Amino acid sequence: MVAQCTRCPELAKTRTQTVFGVGNPNARLVFCGEAPGADEDQQGEPFVGAAGQLLNKIIAACTLRREDVYILNILRCRPPGNRLPLPTEAVNCREYLDAQLRIIQPEFICCLGACAAQNLLQTNVAIGKLRGRFHDYRGMKVLCTYHPAYLLRNPAAKRPTWDDMKMLMTAMGIEVP
Numbered sequence: 109m110v111a112q113c114t115r116c117p118e119l120a121k122t123r124t125q126t127v128f129g130v131g132n133p134n135a136r137l138v139f140c141g142e143a144p145g146a147d148e149d150q151q152g153e154p155f156v157g158a159a160g161q162l163l164n165k166i167i168a169a170c171t172l173r174r175e176d177v178y179i180l181n182i183l184r185c186r187p188p189g190n191r192l193p194l195p196t197e198a199v200n201c202r203e204y205l206d207a208q209l210r211i212i213q214p215e216f217i218c219c220l221g222a223c224a225a226q227n228l229l230q231t232n233v234a235i236g237k238l239r240g241r242f243h244d245y246r247g248m249k250v251l252c253t254y255h256p257a258y259l260l261r262n263p264a265a266k267r268p269t270w271d272d273m274k275m276l277m278t279a280m281g282i283e284v285p
Contacts, residue, residue: 116196116201119197127153128184129181131174132175132178133178135178136216137178138209140217140219142223142224142255143186143223144183145159159255159260160256162256166269170277182198183201217245217250220255221255221257221258224252229245229250240271242279251275253268253272
């Protein structure tokens with residue numbers, strides 16, 4: 109059970125709680141981020157801070173609701189200081205990620221940022237080269253785009269992210285607004 113996990117001693121010692129995921133367990137679409145931040149660690153839910161508010165707007169712009177999708181992260185615990193997940197931590201948490209995806213069986217996964225995309229797809233290719241097309245992960249269509257936190261720091265990246273979301277909506281059969 110993830111709440112008692114101690115595979116990453118540093119994370120187990122510094123977390124407030126594990127952040128498993130939230131949303132529709134029968135979702136066609138899963139959004140995957142890198143790891144919980146401070147707000148997520150406190151509330152026990154992924155993407156609830158400023159980046160989460162922007163993700164909510166992106167979801168709404170796609171004519172979906174947060175309750176329609178499932179949101180999770182590569183890690184279930186917050187890395188200290190919001191640092192990037194270490195490769196060993198991602199490997200330690202992979203069993204939980206794979207189990208969630210097996211249970212949900214989404215048709216589509218949207219990786220938010222390089223860390224999520226590279227970990228899920230097990231590649232070192234830059235996010236700029238991964239985005240703009242679909243990848244396959246165990247029969248699920250994976251679209252990679254910029255992380256909402258990156259968009260908050262770099263508003264110019266919102267346009268290519270919206271292009272990615274339009275591609276996703278088209279593939280899902282959702283009319284693009």
